[in-house]
Amino acid sequence: MFSTFDTSVSGMRSERIRLNLIANNIANVNSTRDEFGNRGAYRRRLAVFEPGDARNRDPRYGVNVTEIVDSEEAPRLVYDPGHPDAITLADYYQVDATARSGGRRPEFAELDEAAFKAMVDQHVGYVEYPNVDPAREMADAVLASRAYEANATVLGVTKTMIAQSLRIVA
Secondary structure: OHHHHHHHHHHHHHHHHHHHHHHHHHHOOOOOEOOOOOEOOOOOEEEEEEEOOOOOOOOOOOEEEEEEEEOOOOOEEEEOOOOOOOOOHHHOEEEOOOOOEEEEOHHHOOOOHHHHHHHHHHHOOEEEEOOOOHHHHHHHHHHHHHHHHHHHHHHHHHHHHHHHHHHHHO
């Protein structure tokens, strides 16, 4: 009966972590810079769940968050050439102090001319926004909060059952 406590508590702990990640995702829905101030869209973060309680490692009971991963979804591109974080030609070409182009950046050297030009034309003037969908995050938040509540209810019912059992014995 006490393993039910461990199972419910591990579920509540995992859902709390998930809710914190969702709140962080929603807070960064328009972040176009990383924590160091460099240009780069925020990546949606997700919790990876695994069976088993973190304390006793028994896979029959509970759940555990094993890692927090960044989503692999591409950032959302919005055309806004006036934005300070818009992609510019300097992101694709080497530019010296006199603003003269020194050719392509080394990371694009393998592309043929047509592919390189198409990539530049498709991205210059666009801003990379996070791959966070507020509607999906809110739906996930509702699911996580209901799972948390369900685990809290199981914990309360188990506590009541133990109390009733002790009253019967006494």
